[in-house]
Structures are given as structure tokens and as C-alpha cells.
Amino acid sequence: MISLVNHPFDPAETLRDFTAEASDAGAIVSFTGQVRPTAKSGPVSCLHLQAYSPLTENGMRAAVETARRRWPISAVRVIHRIGDMAPGEAIVFVATASAHRRAAFEAADFLMDYLKTEAVFWKKETGPAGAAWIEPRAEDYEDRARWALSGDN
Amino acid sequence: MARLHFLGRLVDVTGHPSETVDLPAALTDTSSLRQWLDDRGAQDGAFLDPTVRVAINDELVIEPAAIANSDEIAFLPPVGGG
DSSP states (O other), X not given: OEEEESSOOOHHHHHHHHHHHTTTOSEEEEEEEEOOSEETTEEOSEEEEEEOTXXXXXXXXXXXXXXXXXXXXXXXXXXXXOEEEOTTSEEEEEEEEESSHHHHXXXXXXXXXXXXXXXXXEEEEEETTEEEEOOOOHHHHHHHHGGGGGSOO | OEEEEEOTHHXXXXXXXXXXXXXXXXXXXXXXXXXXXXXHHTOTTTTTOTTSEEEETTEEOOSSOBOOTTOEEEEEOOOOOO
């Protein structure tokens, strides 16, 4: 299940709900990404994320389907913020449940690499020097390339 | 009338995220539309940039792609992930 939300959310509450739903799983892995207070260009006061529906949601759904094909995961939850957010706020949450830990770890890692590199988002940082759209980082593509070695994408 | 959407840095280039426009009949594909948009706003090649992808009616297209005056056409700079 995936969601784009344009308001702050509580990752702890989301994990509690997910854990209750996945009570028969042997392993639950979760990841929370937070807005960093600094970027290469300096301090960040506001991060703006723009999506384009339904391409953004379709891409996220396809990534979840790929994860489900590649790992025996029984449940998945993905939440991504859009709009304006402040440093320290949760921007992304991924949780996976499986019978054993390795599938849950790897599926969550795979989904985060997708979200950080290929997901259909445009990102703008605002700091003391003004606002700037952020270009993709080369190392993000390297993270993503790790998953191509062992089969389909 | 066609509906145009500008994403990411193209919002700053055009000054607005979307517009409804009556496309001239001479514009039959994405190449001529890109050129027309760039000339219209004197946008220094922002719309000619090959890293900017085009989606027509919510599908990414291989260019040049045919366009109609009723299409929803989006211009998508490289995505940076979340």
C-alpha cells in the first residue's frame, strides 16, 4: 500500500499500525527518512517536493510489485510526503513484513533505492541564498544499480 | 484546447505550473510543440533540453510523438527521487 501525503505524519504511529496488521510475520523492517537541516549548498529551511499524478503513484506501485515478486514479503507500507516540509520532519516511511528478516531488510532497501533515485519527484531546497531545484546525485544511481545484478527490475 | 503541465524547474521558467492553450494547427508533434513553447516565451532552450521528457495523457512517450489539441501534455525534467 502506498500513499502520497501533503501533511506531516507520525512514523511511530504508522509502524504501530503496520505491526498490528502484520502480526503473523516473523520479521518487520521499517525505515524513516527525515528532512536534513543542511545540504551541499548550506542550511535548508524548507524542502519542497512536487509529484505528478498518476505517474508518481504508478511508479511507486510498480516498485512495490517488483519487490513482492523478488522477495517473499507478506505486507508493505510506503508513505511519501509532497509539498512543503521543514527539517526534522519525516519525508518517507517504508515498512516490510516477512517470515524471516533477510527478505524484509532487502525489500525495504530496494524500495528506498527506488524512491531515492527513480521515483517521480522534483525537489526544491530553500536556504539563506534562496531556492534551487536539486539535480540527481551520481551515487544514488550507483545504489540503484546494485539491484540490477541479480535479475529483473 | 490542450492542457500543458510544467514540472520542477520548468515551473520557474514559465512562471506557472499549468495552462490551457489552443494549439496552432501547425503543431502536430512534440518536436514542433517544444520549439513553439521555447520561441513563445524566449526560454533559451529550456523546452528543447533532451533530458526533459514528455508525457501525453499520463504516458511517457518516445519522441517525436503525435499531439492533438485535446491532449494533456506534461514536460518532465530529470527526476531527482525523494
